[in-house]
Each structure stands twice: as structure tokens, then as C-alpha cells.
Amino acid sequence: MKNRFDTQLLIEGHDLDEDVIHEGILNCAEGDCLLVVGDEDLIKVHYHTDTPWKVLEYAATQGDIHTIIIENMERQANGLHG
Incomplete structure (x- = not known):
């Protein structure tokens, strides 16, 4: 599965x-x-990506990041906890 991590976060600034x-x-x-x-x-x-850490690194340059959720959609599709 491509772009398997569902990446969500808030940027405050x-x-x-x-x-x-x-x-x-x-x-x-x-x-x-x-x-x-x-x-x-x-x-x-x-964002759906294979490199969520890059999104977090960039977002941190824009403001304070919080409420970060990263779920593995491939595991979820297989009936496992993401």
C-alpha cells in the first residue's frame, strides 16, 4: 500500500x-x-504519506504542533489496530 500513514495534526501560531x-x-x-x-x-x-516524520518536521517550522495522530492504514485494512 502506497501512502499508508494517515497523518493528522494541528499547527498553532x-x-x-x-x-x-x-x-x-x-x-x-x-x-x-x-x-x-x-x-x-x-x-x-x-495527509496520507509514507513519510509522516517529514510532515511533522516541516509543520514544526511553521508553529507549535500538537494533537498528532499517525495511523497505519495498511494495518487497519487488515483488521488490526492502526
Whole structure:
């Protein structure tokens, strides 16, 4: 399975820009189903990728990251805990 990790997190900061963060994530980690929504103080990221640590590294450059969820969708598809 390609892009097996469902990666979700919040970025909290000031003057955050959805478009900048969206492009930054696409440039740092291959994946699909990218959603970046929020406002200048709080952004939610949802992304399917094989390299979630790259997403976290990039996101940390944009603000404080928290509420991080990384689930293995391949395990879930096999009936196991993700």
C-alpha cells in the first residue's frame, strides 16, 4: 500500500497561511489526500504519506504542533489496530 500513514495534526501560531503550508507539505513529503484548513492562528493538516516524520518536521517550522495522530492504514485494512 502506497501512502499508508494517515497523518493528522494541528499547527498553532500567528500569521499562518494555508496555501504556504499546503505547498510546503507537498514539497517535503510525497503523498495524497492533503487537506490544510484553518486560519492565521490554527491550521489542521490531514495527509496520507509514507513519510509522516517529514510532515511533522516541516509543520514544526511553521508553529507549535500538537494533537498528532499517525495511523497505519495498511494495518487497519487488515483488521488490526492502526
